[in-house]
Amino acid sequence: MAFEFKSLLSATATTKAEPFSGYPPYHFVGGNIDEPTVPVEALANAVGKVIRTEGHNLAKYGLNSGPQGHLPLRKFICDCLKKRSEIAVKPEEVLLTSGSLQAMDLVNQTLLSEGDVVLLEAANYAGTLTRLDAIGVEYVGVELDSDGMRMDLLDRALSELAKAGRKPKYVYTIPTIQNPTGSVMPVERRLEMLTLAKAYNIPIFEDDCYADLTFSGERPAAIYALDNDQRVVYCGTFSKTIAPALRVGYLVAPWQLMSHILPLKTDAGSGALEQMVLAEYLPGNFDDHVCDLLPVLKAKADALCLALDEHFGASVAYEKPVGGIYLWVTLPENVDTDRLFQAALDQGVAINPGSQWTVDGSANKHRMRLCFGHPSIDNIRKGVAKLADVCFEEFGVPFRSGNIERG
Amino acid sequence: MAFEFKSLLSATATTKAEPFSGYPPYHFVGGNIDEPTVPVEALANAVGKVIRTEGHNLAKYGLNSGPQGHLPLRKFICDCLKKRSEIAVKPEEVLLTSGSLQAMDLVNQTLLSEGDVVLLEAANYAGTLTRLDAIGVEYVGVELDSDGMRMDLLDRALSELAKAGRKPKYVYTIPTIQNPTGSVMPVERRLEMLTLAKAYNIPIFEDDCYADLTFSGERPAAIYALDNDQRVVYCGTFSKTIAPALRVGYLVAPWQLMSHILPLKTDAGSGALEQMVLAEYLPGNFDDHVCDLLPVLKAKADALCLALDEHFGASVAYEKPVGGIYLWVTLPENVDTDRLFQAALDQGVAINPGSQWTVDGSANKHRMRLCFGHPSIDNIRKGVAKLADVCFEEFGVPFRSGNIERG
Numbered sequence: 001m002a003f004e005f006k007s008l009l010s011a012t013a014t015t016k017a018e019p020f021s022g023y024p025p026y027h028f029v030g031g032n033i034d035e036p037t038v039p040v041e042a043l044a045n046a047v048g049k050v051i052r053t054e055g056h057n058l059a060k061y062g063l064n065s066g067p068q069g070h071l072p073l074r075k076f077i078c079d080c081l082k083k084r085s086e087i088a089v090k091p092e093e094v095l096l097t098s099g100s101l102q103a104m105d106l107v108n109q110t111l112l113s114e115g116d117v118v119l120l121e122a123a124n125y126a127g128t129l130t131r132l133d134a135i136g137v138e139y140v141g142v143e144l145d146s147d148g149m150r151m152d153l154l155d156r157a158l159s160e161l162a163k164a165g166r167k168p169k170y171v172y173t174i175p176t177i178q179n180p181t182g183s184v185m186p187v188e189r190r191l192e193m194l195t196l197a198k199a200y201n202i203p204i205f206e207d208d209c210y211a212d213l214t215f216s217g218e219r220p221a222a223i224y225a226l227d228n229d230q231r232v233v234y235c236g237t238f239s240k241t242i243a244p245a246l247r248v249g250y251l252v253a254p255w256q257l258m259s260h261i262l263p264l265k266t267d268a269g270s271g272a273l274e275q276m277v278l279a280e281y282l283p284g285n286f287d288d289h290v291c292d293l294l295p296v297l298k299a300k301a302d303a304l305c306l307a308l309d310e311h312f313g314a315s316v317a318y319e320k321p322v323g324g325i326y327l328w329v330t331l332p333e334n335v336d337t338d339r340l341f342q343a344a345l346d347q348g349v350a351i352n353p354g355s356q357w358t359v360d361g362s363a364n365k366h367r368m369r370l371c372f373g374h375p376s377i378d379n380i381r382k383g384v385a386k387l388a389d390v391c392f393e394e395f396g397v398p399f400r401s402g403n404i405e406r407g
Numbered sequence: 408m409a410f411e412f413k414s415l416l417s418a419t420a421t422t423k424a425e426p427f428s429g430y431p432p433y434h435f436v437g438g439n440i441d442e443p444t445v446p447v448e449a450l451a452n453a454v455g456k457v458i459r460t461e462g463h464n465l466a467k468y469g470l471n472s473g474p475q476g477h478l479p480l481r482k483f484i485c486d487c488l489k490k491r492s493e494i495a496v497k498p499e500e501v502l503l504t505s506g507s508l509q510a511m512d513l514v515n516q517t518l519l520s521e522g523d524v525v526l527l528e529a530a531n532y533a534g535t536l537t538r539l540d541a542i543g544v545e546y547v548g549v550e551l552d553s554d555g556m557r558m559d560l561l562d563r564a565l566s567e568l569a570k571a572g573r574k575p576k577y578v579y580t581i582p583t584i585q586n587p588t589g590s591v592m593p594v595e596r597r598l599e600m601l602t603l604a605k606a607y608n609i610p611i612f613e614d615d616c617y618a619d620l621t622f623s624g625e626r627p628a629a630i631y632a633l634d635n636d637q638r639v640v641y642c643g644t645f646s647k648t649i650a651p652a653l654r655v656g657y658l659v660a661p662w663q664l665m666s667h668i669l670p671l672k673t674d675a676g677s678g679a680l681e682q683m684v685l686a687e688y689l690p691g692n693f694d695d696h697v698c699d700l701l702p703v704l705k706a707k708a709d710a711l712c713l714a715l716d717e718h719f720g721a722s723v724a725y726e727k728p729v730g731g732i733y734l735w736v737t738l739p740e741n742v743d744t745d746r747l748f749q750a751a752l753d754q755g756v757a758i759n760p761g762s763q764w765t766v767d768g769s770a771n772k773h774r775m776r777l778c779f780g781h782p783s784i785d786n787i788r789k790g791v792a793k794l795a796d797v798c799f800e801e802f803g804v805p806f807r808s809g810n811i812e813r814g
Contacts, residue, residue, distance in 0.1 A: 002637040008610065034466060051454060055450060055451065059652070245466070254409070254412075267509060
């Protein structure tokens with residue numbers, strides 16, 4: 001009889017995975033990107049070249065660069081941040097991480113303990129919320145409008161916490177192509193956020209993972225860049241611009257905080273080959289690559305909106321995306337996307353239910369996130385049509401699709 | 408005036424890093440390997456080929472293989488484990504990790520909570536001890552002899568815990584080229600350990616990270632292979648055979664445990680490029696590569712022993728290594744390697760003090776670990792000579808070096 005591990009599991013090991021059985025045919029979840037845009041040939045050339053010249057350095061943990069990661073890539077990130085986000089930092093203030101998720105984990109480990117409280121956008125990246133749940137940190141959701149987190153509501157939330165004698169550990173924000181709402185916070189509001197952070201003497205954790213994907217190629221200065229008293233921690237990634245499977249993200253922080261973060265990165269370094277290939281490929285190629293990528297994503301966003309308009313008509317509301325790879329969709333109040341999620345999955349369509357992407361899950365059961373980065377335009381069209389069918393069967397809406405009455 | 412993060416730090420963020428200033432000239436610490444043996448040209452060719460054929464899959468988190476990592480590499484690991492360690496497992500029982508350290512973190516997260524107790528070899532990998540300290544887990548050290556952990560002492564320790572009403576969560580062991588002692592546990596003792604684990608109804612966590620590096624090319628069957636009731640969790644790595652900076656390790660566990668481990672791997676996958684290049688390079692090359700590597704490491708081990716004999720003479724005791732990349736050295740009782748560590752570092756020689764590599768640190772202050780994988784033979788000779796100088800200056804031993812009296 002086999003030994004039973006069950007009785008030995010820790011309190012955190014409560015869930016159980018099912019064996020992986022492949023992706024559903026219509027896969028509107030996850031930060032996957034457009035396959036044909038991965039610069040395969042250029043990456044292959046870059047990696048061959050860099051391994052031949054520097055491959056012997058792989059014999060050392062951290063190459064020659066120490067625990068913060070491959071120095072040439074950190075230098076490129078400094079140049080890139082200066083040019084694109086107006087952030088002026090030195091390589092000593094940059095830490096290469098295994099995806100921006102590790103950056104988030106490190107910031108949380110450094111600053112958060114059970115029982116702490118943070119503030120964040122009320123609709124948010126599910127991975128942020130589950131991480132905070134796992135640590136036992138309370139989060140206060142601040143509602144958004146089309147310019148991102150509302151500063152009057154942030155002020156109110158901060159004031160209420162102060163009255164209750166609670167000092168939040170940070171305000172977490174995705175100001176540029178907010179996940180899932182897609183909003184881009186204007187400079188004025190970023191400055192307001194800094195003013196509030198100063199007034200309440202708290203730091204800001206700025207997650208800029210999608211910031212390179214505004215379809216116009218323009219973006220406001222990062223909050224990190226607008227700050228003048230070292231109150232902002234920042235993370236970014238190459239997952240959405242080059243390839244998510246590479247797992248190369250980065251954390252930017254003033255040395256006073258970085259020096260406390262580094263001892264908590266106990267993984268003996270992030271993957272070096274990925275750092276080396278990006279350091280070889282990105283300088284001289286990154287801007288052009290992003291330039292080529294943006295119209296592809298915009299065409300997919302347009303196709304998704306068109307398909308929703310055609311198949312859901314007046315039954316959906318959304319803000320037309322100005323960038324990114326996801327759309328936040330509001331359905332009629334009677335639609336429960338937790339139920340829709342399961343029914344759609346049974347038909348091969350994967351969606352993100354709104355309850356998982358919001359602080360107040362029960363108030364957002366009629367919303368969903370649809371990711372359009374990976375599926376082809378044809379797949380988007382067919383998947384949305386199928387989703388409309390399932391939604392009608394389950395909830396009686398959309399009643400009309402493409403001007404034709406259902407039922 | 409800059410914002411101060413200091414007052415916001417969590418209880419875990421107590422230490423502070425210094426900026427990286429490069430490696431000291433004589434670097435006898437860390438699991439770094441021999442630079443010339445990294446198969447640079449073959450890796451460059453393999454990675455170019457695999458990116459050209461499969462690079463578009465980088466657009467997806469987890470490629471096409473789901474959360475357990477690149478399926479072709481998991482298949483190779485199954486073949487390799489069967490051949491080298493007699494372990495028979497399926498790809499569903501293998502998880503690719505960001506180095507074996509992540510495997511260890513995942514096992515710990517799945518099984519351990521604050522206040523738990525585990526058993527392990529009394530001289531041990533410092534990273535294991537610091538991790539357990541961080542979780543607040545108590546560890547009982549079991550002394551070793553030249554065949555590894557002593558089973559009579561393990562039995563006694565288990566019996567004492569049972570009397571105290573405490574059930575350990577696992578026995579952690581590095582049975583093949585134990586770190587730092589270099590011992591290889593014979594099959595008979597592995598079977599005894601399984602019998603004890605069965606008698607006390609506890610699992611075994613087998614860390615086989617150095618197992619491919621026995622100089623003879625021979626090794627006993629893994630404990631995982633000898634077990635017949637799914638009580639063993641196993642980890643391995645390609646850090647010591649191919650390159651540490653690649654950060655590719657693996658965890659092997661029965662699905663009943665693996666299914667609970669997977670939800671805790673929240674990093675959206677380990678670096679895919681490294682998994683792809685290894686899946687391309689290893690089949691057909693791994694055995695030959697290891698074969699070429701072993702005499703290089705053996706020559707370094709010999710050089711280190713010779714240098715110690717020459718410069719320390721009767722002032723050192725050690726077991727001649729049968730594999731691996733480190734040597735566990737006992738110095739006269741009056742030598743304090745914590746002090747020697749600092750004095751040597753000031754002279755450009757880095758060593759691991761025994762206090763950090765043992766459960767009973769204060770009883771092992773006269774021991775040290777010397778890693779010989781990375782430095783050249785010439786560097787080993789010069790470094791040991793320098794270390795003897797420093798040791799004599801600080802502690803008056805070794806009194807003779809190369810037949811010449813000091814002082």
